[in-house]
Amino acid sequence: MSFFKNLLSNSVIINPSIISIEDISNNTIIDANTALTIGAFYQGVNSISNTIASLPFKVFQNKEIQKKNPIHYIIKEKSNDLQTAFEFFNTMIFIMFLKGNSFAKIVRGITGDVEQLIIINYSTVEPIIFNNRLYFKFDKGESIPNEDLIHFKNIGTGFLGIDPISNFRKNIEINLNATSYTNQVYTGEASSIKGSITYDKALNDQQRDRLRNELSTKFSGKNGKKILFLEDGMKLDNINLSPEQTKFLESRQFEKSEVASMLNVPPFIVGDYSTTYSNIELQNLHFYKQTLLPIITKIESELKHKLFTKDEILDGFYVKANVEAVLRGDSKSRAEYYKELFYLGSITPKEIRDKEDLPTEYNGEAYIHSNLIPLGISGEFWTGKVNKDLAKAELDESKT
Incomplete structure (x- = not known):
């Protein structure tokens, strides 16, 4: 018996829900294409995928950036022959929100080193367990071990993430109908x-x-x-029904609020500005904590455990995204933030330049306040100053 016969006969197959009888009976197919016609849904998904793709993912070992590591180049610069790292993460996250799951095949060289991450285009996928090993079988018939895949999974308790479009198809259908009805109001066909x-x-x-x-x-x-x-x-x-009679403005506002809840984003991300913030920092902080942080954490964990060996992880290798771009706010706020850290001795000028993606080498002469001293000699400085003050006090006392 062939391998795949054994695989299918001794496996647990979980079939994802693709389409329902209710959708067929209503002659309305709710899929990625129709969902993206809803402006709020498109804006929300696009904002999440663009923001995370804009964050540089870097390889660290014991908190030191490993710029010479080949994996650092793959996840920060160019993930495969056809896509930059930005395009790779942008596409993966976009697919994750449309299908609940996105997959990329890990292409390894002869020595086992990771060379490329290639996104898999699929319509259906089945997780299969065989001999205590997890495989994913795609609609083109290819079965790939889990360890050879980068898998970005939406929320869910099983091997597959929940497809938000199928999960919220009734809500999406209502929003589509509301959009259609709004058009009919303007054309006079609503009555x-x-x-x-x-x-x-x-x-x-x-x-x-x-x-x-x-x-x-x-x-x-x-x-x-x-x-x-x-x-x-x-x-x-x-x-004719007037827009005031149909309350379509209120319905469109409700649509944005509902989509924001579906995507777990703050309302302003989908164009709902009914909730106001005092400044852009609070907006970004809310977006980061509520939406981005859980996704970024899952991505960092997936990349670390799929791209590094156990020994490398034990040696301190990991992947981390630089989220400063989301949290730093305007230039004035960033300057105050860095200044406070610098005066507390928590950060160096070089680290500040790294966070701002500035060159390590200065162009010209750099200046700092004259009353600042290196942290390493601060103890000696203050001990010497105290001794000097005591000696001066004793001298003054002897003169009297």
């Missing part, structure tokens, strides 16, 4: 009654049928005639 014709005389059956047929064949639909000639004495009253 089932388009208008009324009044006449001061009674029509016989033949006249009534002729008028109804005339209206239905020539003036209904998008391509209907725009000018209607009425017979003597007839009056046309147009019936």
